[in-house]
Amino acid sequence: MTETDFIFTQNQSILIPNGSATWKTPSNIALVKYWGKKEPQLPENTSISFTLDACFTITTLEYNLKKDKGKSDFTFEIYFEDEKKEDFKPKIQKFFERIEKYVPFLKDYNFVINSRNSFPHSSGIASSASGMSALALCIMSIEKELNPSISDEYFNKKASFLARLGSGSACRSIEGELIVWGEHKKIKESSDLFGVKFPYKLHKKFKNYHDTILLVDEVEKQVSSTIGHQLMHSHPFAKQRFLQANENISKISEALQNGDIKSFVEIVESEALTLHAMMMTSNPYFILMKPNTLKIINKIWEFRKLTNANVCFTLDAGANVHVLFPENEKEVVNKFIVNELVQFCQENHYICDRIGIGAKRLSI
Incomplete structure (x- = not known):
């Protein structure tokens, strides 16, 4: 798939007035590390990770249709563990700017983001991976409401694609058990654009x-x-x-x-x-x-x-x-x-x- 496959083309004249979506999304731990990237959030090398279970983020995205849909800015508030976080806003703003091309309905809504982790934030566990992937999945839930015909496979791939634009390793937190990110000649269907499930049978020793x-x-x-x-x-x-x-x-x-x-x-x-x-x-x-x-x-x-x-x-x-x-x-x-x-x-x-x-x- 290419970037153009992820551009939302549904008729936006009919939008959902309001709603919410909540996702529980795991962190991951890379076995072969990704360190070094090029724009836009593309890896310099392939990585592979275990998806975790107990280390996760739960994010709720509440959305309400703006009265004036002609407004040209993103409108959102963010709360982390019940505390308003103004210092988180620049990263979310940048994320929305990067993904707007693919989900153009973002500027039509007012958003409230509520998030919490099961582990300490910014301590070397991939909090941005679970956090950004959870937000990407919430956004994809809105797209699914607007276009119910999209398949589960497309939903997950686009969620991974969007998450990558917020945090590279976030694209590896959509699915499990083993996820590969980055094109590699020995990994079928691997891509720089999104993470894919390890396509071969995992030996029972690693279950x-x-x-x-x-x-x-x-x-x-x-x-x-x-x-x-x-x-x-x-x-x-x-x-x-x-x-x-x-x-x-x-x-x-x-x-x-x-x-x-x-x-x-x-x-x-x-x-x-x-x-x-x-x-x-x-x-x-x-x-x-x-x-x-x-x-x-x-x-x-x-x-x-x-x-x-x-x-x-x-x-x-x-x-x-x-x-x-x-x-x-x-x-x-x-x-x-x-x-x-x-x-x-x-x-x-x-x-x-x-x-x-x-x-x-x-x-x-």
């Missing part, structure tokens, strides 16, 4: 895979992902990094299909460390890991060497550590986490999560 998130630092990170992506434009190692990521997509695709957990562990941990290496070697350079991040990583390595368990770590753009492990090792790894790792978390906070199935519309 119900666990992700326990250790909250090392729950405060807002000092460097945003947006700035980090921009620094890749002049990064001395950018070209090599993009090649490496695309090679790792091929390798991890095979591992996920044939159940090669050892290869999976090696690729996932290498990708996490490479992501942070790119941050530490950009200009200006920055470090998002904390001392306790490194202590956790070394504890995982020691435990794996001692027990031969298939536990591994990955990192997002922050200090928190995602501990990944298969369903059949949950008892021994959970015991290890509680006894050895939780002590390095801020106020002993951690989240037990696992692979999820994707977004769900709620009746509220």
